[in-house]
Amino acid sequence: MTVNEQTPLEREFDPKPGGHRAPGRRSLAATLGLDRFSGLYVLAALILIFALWVPSLFLTATNFRIIAGSQAITAMLALGLIVPVACGAFDLSIGGTLGMGCCIVVWFQANGHGFILGIFAAVAFGLLVGLVNAFIVVKLSVDSFIATLGMGSILSAGTVWVTGGFQVANGISPHFTAIGQKQVLGLPLPVYYMVILAIILWWLLEYTPAGRYLYSVGGNPQAARLAGIRVGRITTGAFVVSGVVAAFAGVMLAAELGSSSPDVGVPYLLPAFSAVFLGATQIIPGRVNVLGTLIAIFLLATGVKGLQLAGAPGYINPLFNGLALIIAVALAVRATRRKA
Numbered sequence: 001m002t003v004n005e006q007t008p009l010e011r012e013f014d015p016k017p018g019g020h021r022a023p024g025r026r027s028l029a030a031t032l033g034l035d036r037f038s039g040l041y042v043l044a045a046l047i048l049i050f051a052l053w054v055p056s057l058f059l060t061a062t063n064f065r066i067i068a069g070s071q072a073i074t075a076m077l078a079l080g081l082i083v084p085v086a087c088g089a090f091d092l093s094i095g096g097t098l099g100m101g102c103c104i105v106v107w108f109q110a111n112g113h114g115f116i117l118g119i120f121a122a123v124a125f126g127l128l129v130g131l132v133n134a135f136i137v138v139k140l141s142v143d144s145f146i147a148t149l150g151m152g153s154i155l156s157a158g159t160v161w162v163t164g165g166f167q168v169a170n171g172i173s174p175h176f177t178a179i180g181q182k183q184v185l186g187l188p189l190p191v192y193y194m195v196i197l198a199i200i201l202w203w204l205l206e207y208t209p210a211g212r213y214l215y216s217v218g219g220n221p222q223a224a225r226l227a228g229i230r231v232g233r234i235t236t237g238a239f240v241v242s243g244v245v246a247a248f249a250g251v252m253l254a255a256e257l258g259s260s261s262p263d264v265g266v267p268y269l270l271p272a273f274s275a276v277f278l279g280a281t282q283i284i285p286g287r288v289n290v291l292g293t294l295i296a297i298f299l300l301a302t303g304v305k306g307l308q309l310a311g312a313p314g315y316i317n318p319l320f321n322g323l324a325l326i327i328a329v330a331l332a333v334r335a336t337r338r339k340a
């Protein structure tokens with residue numbers, strides 16, 4: 001076993017042995033990069049379709065700024081989710097952690113404790129959630145899907161308790177809302193936070209031993225353990241990163257909204273998972289990665305926004321996200337098997 005062991009997704013997408021084309025011969029799809037950059041082609045096609053369909057509404061600088069700004073929180077949540085998924089674990093508690101992060105920072109301000117202390121408390125809470133998830137999964141050997149699903153439900157109850165079941169908007173500092181609402185070059189600050197986070201995680205996953213260990217554990221934890229990798233420690237670190245990033249995304253959401261509510265984190269879970277797994281079909285097919293996730297985020301956002309501008313009903317967002325995830329992954333697997 002080496003630290004370059006393939007993840008389950010990579011084994012699913014990779015052609016079977018003997019299925020490669022003869023050296024020097026490449027299909028048209030491979031030449032055009034459809035196996036790695038299909039999302040960019042689809043994104044370009046969506047832009048063209050909506051530019052022709054609703055040009056006066058879609059082809060505006062304001063619309064593109066709205067798309068970029070509205071996806072910053074979802075992108076941060078998805079980027080944090082990449083880390084546990086890379087090591088073969090699921091974190092279904094990220095929506096609840098985001099919601100609690102949002103509620104905690106607002107609660108601190110509403111009770112006169114200041115937003116700086118609230119930010120630290122929210123992020124510390126995210127770290128605690130990551131440690132508890134890791135303890136349940138690593139020490140108690142509970143499947144990560146079940147453990148984090150239960151934790152997500154507990155956190156959802158926590159947001160109702162903290163807010164009292166109502167929207168909380170009193171006592172919010174204007175200096176705090178400036179963190180989420182101030183614009184630089186036409187884009188809100190959370191977009192820049194998202195870019196910084198993406199760069200950090202991209203470097204971590206692609207150019208450090210920690211990133212190689214994460215993918216190795218996700219590929220074969222038993223072999224990784226035999227190779228001397230501390231699987232439990234890597235898994236714990238992955239959950240901690242996911243929890244901290246989710247809580248930070250909740251803080252940024254509170255700064256954007258200037259309020260919190262009991263169900264604030266729920267709508268972000270499906271888009272984050274859709275982006276991560278759709279992103280696994282891009283750039284490095286079969287492996288969750290930062291660049292692919294960002295492509296998926298804005299592909300889904302462009303499709304949803306274009307349909308909304310064209311008059312689609314309000315339920316189009318979850319419908320589009322769910323269908324896009326299923327169809328994109330199914331087509332990627334089928335296309336790769338055809339090459340085998």
